[in-house]
Amino acid sequence: xxxxxxxxxGRDGRxxxxxxxxxxxxxxxxxxxxxxxxxxDWAALVPALEQAADRLQGDELGPEDVFPxxxxxxxxxxPRAYQFADGSxxxxxxxxxxxxxxxxxPAELLDDPLMYQGASDGFLGPTDPIEVADEAFGIDLEAxxxxxTDDVPMGVSPERAxxxxxxxxxxxxxxxxxxxxxxxxxxxGFFQGKPRSACSPVAxxxxxxxxxxxxxxxxxxxRSSINGRELGHPDAGVxxxxxxxxxxxxxxxxxxxxxxxxxxxxTVSNQDRSVGSSCLAEVRTIETIEQGxxxxxxxxxxxxxxxxxxxxxxxxxFGALDQQVVRYDGP
Amino acid sequence: xxxxxxxxxGRDGRxxxxxxxxxxxxxxxxxxxxxxxxxxDWAALVPALEQAADRLQGDELGPEDVFPxxxxxxxxxxPRAYQFADGSxxxxxxxxxxxxxxxxxPAELLDDPLMYQGASDGFLGPTDPIEVADEAFGIDLEAxxxxxTDDVPMGVSPERAxxxxxxxxxxxxxxxxxxxxxxxxxxxGFFQGKPRSACSPVAxxxxxxxxxxxxxxxxxxxRSSINGRELGHPDAGVxxxxxxxxxxxxxxxxxxxxxxxxxxxxTVSNQDRSVGSSCLAEVRTIETIEQGxxxxxxxxxxxxxxxxxxxxxxxxxFGALDQQVVRYDGP
Numbered sequence: 001x002x003x004x005x006x007x008x009x010g011r012d013g014r015x016x017x018x019x020x021x022x023x024x025x026x027x028x029x030x031x032x033x034x035x036x037x038x039x040x041d042w043a044a045l046v047p048a049l050e051q052a053a054d055r056l057q058g059d060e061l062g063p064e065d066v067f068p069x070x071x072x073x074x075x076x077x078x079p080r081a082y083q084f085a086d087g088s089x090x091x092x093x094x095x096x097x098x099x100x101x102x103x104x105x106p107a108e109l110l111d112d113p114l115m116y117q118g119a120s121d122g123f124l125g126p127t128d129p130i131e132v133a134d135e136a137f138g139i140d141l142e143a144x145x146x147x148x149t150d151d152v153p154m155g156v157s158p159e160r161a162x163x164x165x166x167x168x169x170x171x172x173x174x175x176x177x178x179x180x181x182x183x184x185x186x187x188x189g190f191f192q193g194k195p196r197s198a199c200s201p202v203a204x205x206x207x208x209x210x211x212x213x214x215x216x217x218x219x220x221x222x223r224s225s226i227n228g229r230e231l232g233h234p235d236a237g238v239x240x241x242x243x244x245x246x247x248x249x250x251x252x253x254x255x256x257x258x259x260x261x262x263x264x265x266x267t268v269s270n271q272d273r274s275v276g277s278s279c280l281a282e283v284r285t286i287e288t289i290e291q292g293x294x295x296x297x298x299x300x301x302x303x304x305x306x307x308x309x310x311x312x313x314x315x316x317x318f319g320a321l322d323q324q325v326v327r328y329d330g331p
Numbered sequence: 332x333x334x335x336x337x338x339x340x341g342r343d344g345r346x347x348x349x350x351x352x353x354x355x356x357x358x359x360x361x362x363x364x365x366x367x368x369x370x371x372d373w374a375a376l377v378p379a380l381e382q383a384a385d386r387l388q389g390d391e392l393g394p395e396d397v398f399p400x401x402x403x404x405x406x407x408x409x410p411r412a413y414q415f416a417d418g419s420x421x422x423x424x425x426x427x428x429x430x431x432x433x434x435x436x437p438a439e440l441l442d443d444p445l446m447y448q449g450a451s452d453g454f455l456g457p458t459d460p461i462e463v464a465d466e467a468f469g470i471d472l473e474a475x476x477x478x479x480t481d482d483v484p485m486g487v488s489p490e491r492a493x494x495x496x497x498x499x500x501x502x503x504x505x506x507x508x509x510x511x512x513x514x515x516x517x518x519x520g521f522f523q524g525k526p527r528s529a530c531s532p533v534a535x536x537x538x539x540x541x542x543x544x545x546x547x548x549x550x551x552x553x554r555s556s557i558n559g560r561e562l563g564h565p566d567a568g569v570x571x572x573x574x575x576x577x578x579x580x581x582x583x584x585x586x587x588x589x590x591x592x593x594x595x596x597x598t599v600s601n602q603d604r605s606v607g608s609s610c611l612a613e614v615r616t617i618e619t620i621e622q623g624x625x626x627x628x629x630x631x632x633x634x635x636x637x638x639x640x641x642x643x644x645x646x647x648x649f650g651a652l653d654q655q656v657v658r659y660d661g662p
Binding site for chain 2: 011040080109114115118120121132133155160186189196251253256260
């Protein structure tokens, strides 16, 4: 199954089931008006949702119900969520960022996931602008994979945690690099350095991902580009130190997680440098390591960021994030 | 106005308007079924909510509508919220905790609020048990004040931010002290060390607080006790370095805040040691400073924690948090 949320009229949008090829969609208000409503009662509603998806896929719905799917009309699959627990599971990314400042990767990070509590009160839609007040904040993208869970009990095992993955999507974890060092130095983690993240148009059930979803990881090249120029296409299934089961279990060690919790993988990154990067901070770090200084700048006002994953046949799985950086002029 | 959310049938409970003396309540399903629904459309709904509160207060409602208010039937005012931005505005608390490990208070913390993104996917109700898997985690309470906002635009000024405070409540920011140092050392802030927080039965509008709400702060002694023995009664209006306007503006510097955002003050703490403390970590720190080692332990299974604020006439303003620490036996 593939799901999206069309914008309006309410804050949570309108849940639609989308065809596998992302060409067509159907609203399902009688099953669940919003994706959060579906997740709140997932086990009970999933048969009806599957039936709607099957009928859409099998062309069994009338032309009055089916409409062309338009990613530009989409909010994030969860326009607002109750939780965003963002991991940093690609240790190549972590090691590179630390090497740039002369630090080693602490051995315990091989066993103990890095994770922070992110902002979930508003996720940007896939084509929403990235509004930033000041270019000097050091605007960066971070292409990553995220899952959405149903209710997860406290103390869940990594193995059982995987069963709570109901949907998978892509995410642009927008970061303001020049605000982060000062913020982390205060010791309480990210806040201003991590504004709203953006989501792919569509969230996909693990079953619908087929062989691309295995070992608790999404496999496939995650393609990021800036102004049409490729930034990278690392494989999200390679060198992800902690699978989503481990990440969810980490988040749920001391408390349950409510249905609709978004768990992020962290910036996708492979050791093979020929595949490029998923964020500019990593590009700049590699430049610093190799050439002594960073020559690539952060995002400028007007830049366009595109993030997408294609299947083996070159078809978009989640639809594309395609966002422009624009100036925020104040309230 | 005073609001509470009775438990069930849904995840967000049922919004009720509560009388000023916390004796009686009335459901308002035709105005807003839940507190989140009220906050989503606050400006439009507030006249009807005020009318309901006035009629309850004036004994103009029939006995079929009014019922005795029972804090034990309450969920948190927002049983789940889209955001919890928790500050640490009482610098005496920050300075004490740092002194215990031989560190000074960095000068920039006088101007730049400490704040972390907390878990908001589930707030405990005022009499819900605090479920913890292991006493060795170092279970602690933190009595604090929190506000609930409507929609806050990015870049709001501290002055304008205050106008977005719609409700005020008390909070027990449960902390697992022995998990925190390792977590903070990883650099990404709190996660496992901060499980679900609990809220007072009632959230109160600034107007209904009268003179206790001024200068963007709640004034009055915040009383905490453990097993009936007072832990402290520091004044929440004293030595709060950043008022709620500053805290909200800090949170909103690089992104808007969605309606229903909870902003916490951090542990209430006064320099006057005769008023006691609002958490055990501070008690232990003072013991360490004064006697060379901490002699007070953290919370044990079975302990009861009570947090409350009384008005000038000795009446409870928000109702009491009254929670027992219980063992969580696993999923």
